Amino acid sequence: xTQGALIRLAxxxxxxxxxxxxxxxxxxxxxxxxxxxxxxxxYQLTPGQLGVRDIQVRGYWLPRSLSRLTxxxxxxxxxxLARQVNAGQLHAPVHATFRLEDHREALALAMRGxxxxxxxxxxxxxx
Numbered sequence: 001x002t003q004g005a006l007i008r009l010a011x012x013x014x015x016x017x018x019x020x021x022x023x024x025x026x027x028x029x030x031x032x033x034x035x036x037x038x039x040x041x042x043y044q045l046t047p048g049q050l051g052v053r054d055i056q057v058r059g060y061w062l063p064r065s066l067s068r069l070t071x072x073x074x075x076x077x078x079x080x081l082a083r084q085v086n087a088g089q090l091h092a093p094v095h096a097t098f099r100l101e102d103h104r105e106a107l108a109l110a111m112r113g114x115x116x117x118x119x120x121x122x123x124x125x126x127x
Contacts, residue, residue: 009033016041020049028053035060093117 012019013036017081023032023045034043034057049055066074084090095117098106106119 006030011035012043013038013041015039017044019043019045023049023055026055028055030034031056031058033058033060035062094120096120097122099123 008027008030010022011033012022012028012073014022015034015037017021018039019032019034026032032055037043037069040047043057045055045057048054050057068079071105072076074089081090093116095115096106096109106121110119
């Protein structure tokens with residue numbers, strides 16, 4: 001897949017034992033960026049991955065990054081994203097859309113997991 005190129009950077013939104021497998025694909029001295037825990041488990045790394053292979057772990061949290069931007073920079077960012085959405089260049093799959101009053105049903109679905117997209121709320125949504 002990489003045609004022999006070393007993998008030096010990985011992003012982990014899952015956590016748990018998936019982290020061990022992901023880090024095993026990295027070259028020594030590489031970086032793992034942890035930004036989510038979809039498995040609802042702690043990130044797992046072996047002592048050899050951290051010490052012997054010198055894998056570095058960095059955390060990332062979008063709200064923190066956005067808070068560092070000026071108000072104008074945030075407006076510019078969201079304007080650029082809106083243009084990409086409108087042009088069909090950026091999209092996120094939607095699993096289901098719910099009316100606000102159906103929040104319990106939406107929450108139950110979200111807690112079940114294994115969805116193929118986001119759950120949205122809209123005031124006049126059709127279930």
